[in-house]
Amino acid sequence: MAYKEMLQIRRDPRSLAIALLMPLMQMAMLGYGVSLDIRHVPLCVYDQENSQQSRAIVDQFISSGWFSISQTLDRQSDIRHAMDRGECVAALVIPADFSRQLATTGSANMQAVFDATDVNTTNIALGYAQGVVAQANAQIAADWNASHGVHPSPVGQIDLEPGTWFNETLDSRNFIIPGVVAVILALVGAQLTSLTISREWERGTMEQLISTPVSALEVMFGKLLPYFAIGLIDAGFCLISAVAWFGIPFRGSIVTLFVTTTLFNVVVLGIGYLISVRIRSQLGASQIALLVTMLPTTLLSGYTFPIDQMPAPIQAISLIVYPRYFVTILRAIFLKGSGLSDLWMPLAGLSCYAVIILWLAARAFRKRLD
Amino acid sequence: MTTNDIAIHAQRLTKSFGAVRAVQEASFAVSRGEIFGLVGPDGAGKTTIMRMLAGVLRPDAGEIAVDGVDVVAEAERAKLRISYMPQRFGLYEDLTVAENIFFYGELFSVSRDARITRGRELLEAAGLLPFQRRLAGQLSGGMKQKLGLVCALIHTPRVLLLDEPTTGVDPVSRRDFWAILYNLRENGVTIFISTAYMDEAERCSRLALLHAGAIRHCDTPARLKQAMPGALLAIYASDPRSLRDIISGQPGVLGVLLMGDRVHVRVDNPERRIPQLKSLLAGQGAGEMEIKPAEPGIEDVFVALVGQEGTA
Numbered sequence: 001m002a003y004k005e006m007l008q009i010r011r012d013p014r015s016l017a018i019a020l021l022m023p024l025m026q027m028a029m030l031g032y033g034v035s036l037d038i039r040h041v042p043l044c045v046y047d048q049e050n051s052q053q054s055r056a057i058v059d060q061f062i063s064s065g066w067f068s069i070s071q072t073l074d075r076q077s078d079i080r081h082a083m084d085r086g087e088c089v090a091a092l093v094i095p096a097d098f099s100r101q102l103a104t105t106g107s108a109n110m111q112a113v114f115d116a117t118d119v120n121t122t123n124i125a126l127g128y129a130q131g132v133v134a135q136a137n138a139q140i141a142a143d144w145n146a147s148h149g150v151h152p153s154p155v156g157q158i159d160l161e162p163g164t165w166f167n168e169t170l171d172s173r174n175f176i177i178p179g180v181v182a183v184i185l186a187l188v189g190a191q192l193t194s195l196t197i198s199r200e201w202e203r204g205t206m207e208q209l210i211s212t213p214v215s216a217l218e219v220m221f222g223k224l225l226p227y228f229a230i231g232l233i234d235a236g237f238c239l240i241s242a243v244a245w246f247g248i249p250f251r252g253s254i255v256t257l258f259v260t261t262t263l264f265n266v267v268v269l270g271i272g273y274l275i276s277v278r279i280r281s282q283l284g285a286s287q288i289a290l291l292v293t294m295l296p297t298t299l300l301s302g303y304t305f306p307i308d309q310m311p312a313p314i315q316a317i318s319l320i321v322y323p324r325y326f327v328t329i330l331r332a333i334f335l336k337g338s339g340l341s342d343l344w345m346p347l348a349g350l351s352c353y354a355v356i357i358l359w360l361a362a363r364a365f366r367k368r369l370d
Numbered sequence: 371m372t373t374n375d376i377a378i379h380a381q382r383l384t385k386s387f388g389a390v391r392a393v394q395e396a397s398f399a400v401s402r403g404e405i406f407g408l409v410g411p412d413g414a415g416k417t418t419i420m421r422m423l424a425g426v427l428r429p430d431a432g433e434i435a436v437d438g439v440d441v442v443a444e445a446e447r448a449k450l451r452i453s454y455m456p457q458r459f460g461l462y463e464d465l466t467v468a469e470n471i472f473f474y475g476e477l478f479s480v481s482r483d484a485r486i487t488r489g490r491e492l493l494e495a496a497g498l499l500p501f502q503r504r505l506a507g508q509l510s511g512g513m514k515q516k517l518g519l520v521c522a523l524i525h526t527p528r529v530l531l532l533d534e535p536t537t538g539v540d541p542v543s544r545r546d547f548w549a550i551l552y553n554l555r556e557n558g559v560t561i562f563i564s565t566a567y568m569d570e571a572e573r574c575s576r577l578a579l580l581h582a583g584a585i586r587h588c589d590t591p592a593r594l595k596q597a598m599p600g601a602l603l604a605i606y607a608s609d610p611r612s613l614r615d616i617i618s619g620q621p622g623v624l625g626v627l628l629m630g631d632r633v634h635v636r637v638d639n640p641e642r643r644i645p646q647l648k649s650l651l652a653g654q655g656a657g658e659m660e661i662k663p664a665e666p667g668i669e670d671v672f673v674a675l676v677g678q679e680g681t682a
Contacts, residue, residue, distance in 0.1 A: 004465065004473040011464040011505075200460075208460025211424045212477040213449045367445070369427050 001214070001222020005196070009226055016230075019192055023184045023234045027241050030180040031173070041125045042070040044079060044088040053099040057110070060136050061092065066128040083115045090114050090125055102140065177248050178330035179303025181238040185261075186268050186297045186323040187290070189231050193272030194279075194289035196223045197365070201280040210367040220362055224269050231265040242334070251337030259340060260333070263350050264326045270357035271322075277364040296321045303327045325349040376435075377402045377529050377560035378423065383432035385418050392418040394583045395432070400562060400576075403555055407574030408564040409672060415583040416564040417457060420533045423562065424454035437528045450478070453527035457534045459518035463507030467498060470506050470521055478525035485524060492520040495550055512543025519550060530554065532563040536570065548573060568669035577668070581676045595666050598674045600624045603635045603644065604664035605651075616654055617647065627673055634670055 009016055043061060047054050061067045070088045073079060079091045093111035095101075101108040112129050197219075200206040209219070239257065242248045272289055279285040299305065300314070301323040307315055318324055325346035332338035340347065378400040385393045393415045400406040408416050421427035423434060425445035434441040439448040461470055468489070475485035493499045496516040501509065506517060515535055522530065536544045548570075551561055563574065571577055571591065578588040587594060607613040610633045614626045617635055622643045625636040637643040644661050651659055666674075 001473075001476065004462070004469070004476070007469055008462065008464050203463070204456070204458035205460035205462060207421075207426060207456040207458070208454070209477070210426050211449060211452070211454040211456070212474070213446055213479070214477045215446075367426065369421060 001218055002225040005222055006226045009230075019188070019230050020233060020237070023188050023238050024241060026184045026187070027180065027238050027245075030184065031177055031242075031246055039066060040068040041066060041090055041128070042088040043067040044071045044073055044082045044091040045069055045094075046073040046076065046079060046091065047094045048096040049094055049098045051099045053102065054094045057094065057133075057136055058092065061129070061132050064128065064132050064135075066125070066132070079113060083113075088115070090129065173246060174248050174335060175331065176304065177242045177246050178334045179301065179327040181235075181242055182264070182323050182326040182330050183297050183301060183303050184238055185231070185235055185264060186301075186326070187293050188234055189227075189265060189268030190272035190275070190289040190293045191286060192227045192230060193224065193269045194275045194285040195282050196227070196273065197276035198280055198282045198285040202282050207369065210369070216365040216367065217362055219365055220273065220358075224273060227269055227272075228265060231269055232261065235261045235265065248334055250334055252333030253337075253339065256338070256340050256343070257333055260326070260329045260343065260347065260350075263347070263354060264322075264329075266354045267322050267350060267357055270354065270361050274357060274361040274364055277361065293323075297323045300324065301327050319349075322350065322353045325353075375401050377404070377437055378406070378562060379433075379435045380419075380423065381433045383419065383422060383434065384430050385415075385422060385427065386430055392583050393422070393429075396578075396580075396583070396585045397432075398578050398585060398588055400560060402560050403558050404576060405551060405555055405561045405563065405574045407571045407577045408562070408580055409568070409571045409577050409668065410564075410566070410580030412566060414580040416566075416580060417533055418583075419580075420454070420456075420531055420562075420564060424452060424531050425449055426454070450525075451528045452531060453522040453525070453529070454531040455518050455522045455533065455535055457537065459515065461506045461514060461518055461521070464505060466503050466505055467493070467509070467517055468502040470517060471524055474521040475524045480525050488524060488526070489520070492523055495553065496520050497546060510540075510543075512539045512546075515539050516543065516547060516550070519547065523554070528560065530559055530561045532561065534564055534566060536565070536567065544570075568667060568672065571668040579672055579676055586676050591668060591671075594668070594671045594675070598636075598666055598671045600636045600638050600674070601640045602664045602666045602670055603637060603640060603647070603661055604629075604632050605635060605647075605659055605661050606632045607659060613651075616651070620647070620650065622646065625674060627670060629669075634664060634666075636670065636674055 045058055047058065058069070062069060067090070071078075071082055073082065073091075076093070079093070082088045082091065091113040093113065095109060095111075098108050098110065110133070112126070114126060197206075200209060239261075243250050271293070275289050275292070276285050279288055297303075300307070300310075300318040300321040302318065303323075307318050307324065310318065328346045329338075329343050329350075332343055336342075376399050378398075380399075381397050383393055383396040384391075396415075396419060398406075408419060410416055418427065422429045423436065423441065425441045425448050429442065432442075436448050437451040439451065441448040462473065465473065471489040471493070472485055475489065480488070490499070493502065496519065498513060498516060498520065501513065506514065509517060519532075519535065522532075536547055539547065551563075555561060563570075565571055574591065576588065576590050577594060578585045579594070580586070587597070589597070605613060605617075610628055610631060614628055614633050617623055617633065618626050622638050623635060624638060627634040627636075635647070637647075640663055647661055648659070
């Protein structure tokens with residue numbers, strides 16, 4: 001059965017190519033598309049002093065890569081205009097006595113104005129700005145210490161260190177890409193097997209197949225095995241591109257990754273198969289597979305929207321959204337280097353799923369026409 | 371006939387789909403080594419009976435035993451002895467001829483060696499040996515049906531169920547196909563075949579005439595012909611259609627059947643009716659026509675006994 005299925009897959013190189021390349025394409029689209037990072041925030045600068053020190057601060061904003069100067073202004077009122085025209089999202093105002101204040105008192109004020117229409121962007125940009133200023137402060141403090149020998153009170157009074165556990169570079173990509181891998185495998189895997197049984201119905205081979213003494217389990221494993229191999233290859237592609245292309249740090253062990261990916265594959269392919277047994281047309285099966293995997297996976301797996309920020313009832317629902325377990329697992333393996341024992345909770349969730357799905361799938365296939 | 375000689379025994383088989391009563395209390399017994407034909411027009415219930423015999427459709431009521439195994443209760447055990455070839459045969463068109471055979475052998479747990487040797491024999495008999503590596507989807511209609519038969523025979527079944535196997539197959543392939551069937555019967559295989567072709571029905575050892583889900587008559591072709599009431603006359607004509615319209619409803623005429631270039635007229639008394647029809651036709655200005663007694667075919671019998679025109 002598995003051999004025959006394999007032959008049929010090989011005879012259809014186009015579908016095979018889609019099965020193998022699709023995940024990579026999705027990787028590229030989701031990996032880049034869903035990035036929460038903001039780079040090159042357009043920044044207007046109104047430098048009233050235009051001294052060496054004030055220019056140094058501005059340079060630090062630019063060299064951070066998070067901001068780029070869109071305009072240099074001469075009047076306070078120009079800021080409003082620039083923002084209205086959408087030419088900048090943030091504006092930096094440096095007062096005329098900036099370097100003098102700094103030299104005499106050791107502290108100076110600097111104003112940052114943000115266009116808060118997009119709260120999300122504002123928050124992130126604000127965080128970046130604070131990071132830049134904090135860095136500048138450290139430098140100024142060191143210089144001050146060297147020349148005055150007493151403790152300084154740093155510039156701007158802004159002293160915020162963003163929480164950067166496991167993601168020191170503040171790169172949301174590190175957080176998102178492992179989740180993207182889980183989501184892609186969930187979508188592609190269910191698609192792969194959703195067609196296997198419905199194809200037999202549609203091509204009229206099913207009536208013949210069920211008239212033979214072949215057992216339902218034989219059919220199931222025969223159908224799943226070749227796609228299991230394809231699913232693992234897909235997983236390999238996605239995981240390798242996560243590390244090699246997106247530069248996500250991999251801190252866990254390959255064995256942990258393999259064991260968990262295998263388990264997840266079983267669940268995903270089993271769900272596709274279950275749908276395939278129930279829906280007799282290929283188109284219908286494929287669409288149902290997309291529907292039952294796409295929405296819950298993208299919305300409730302926690303790969304972009306954090307589950308712990310959802311309302312309690314939604315959090316409860318997300319417990320049955322199996323990709324959430326794999327999202328958690330992959331993130332932990334990639335960023336924290338967790339082992340199997342650390343992951344027992346999501347693993348238990350996935351295992352329960354695997355057992356239930358396979359049991360349902362084995363029972364769902366009936367060797368009868370009615 | 372002892373129970374041991376019976377390959378298929380169906381009793382009061384009944385199946386409904388919603389309000390449609392597809393099969394009503396069909397009972398028949400098929401002996402070992404018989405070629406038993408199920409004859410009837412489309413929609414008569416042939417496929418439904420086949421599916422119930424094959425164990426893929428559960429009857430609403432009734433009993434089936436194939437080769438002594440209760441198909442309703444132990445479908446999986448019965449399937450080992452049966453080979454069922456559905457009307458739309460389950461060939462995998464993206465597999466080659468050899469791969470299809472190999473796969474069906476695997477499903478019936480036929481050993482690798484047996485699959486190769488028996489597959490070769492069967493392919494040779496079907497004249498498909500040169501096409502082993504061709505994709506099944508690229509075979510002609512007749513070759514597909516023969517390949518289907520080869521696949522169905524790979525595990526040496528005791529009972530062969532064929533649902534309209536030669537529909538849409540050219541005459542030469544049909545003859546080949548039947549040659550294989552006769553050969554199987556020699557080897558003690560019981561063949562249960564449904565057909566809408568009346569000429570094919572003649573080749574069966576016994577026939578069940580199916581109409582609207584019920585078996586109306588069941589006997590050998592010869593005895594069915596004897597049971598046909600009246601006698602048959604054949605009239606050749608250039609325009610048989612208008613001839614039929616003239617003759618229909620004349621006294622003593624029991625039935626008129628269009629047969630291509632002629633009409634078959636069933637009459638109560640040929641000696642009396644031949645001159646009567648001749649004068650009738652002469653009066654119509656149809657000219658001199660040959661009217662002579664004819665041997666009834668199964669189609670004539672079917673129409674006479676069941677009262678409904680066959681499909682072919």
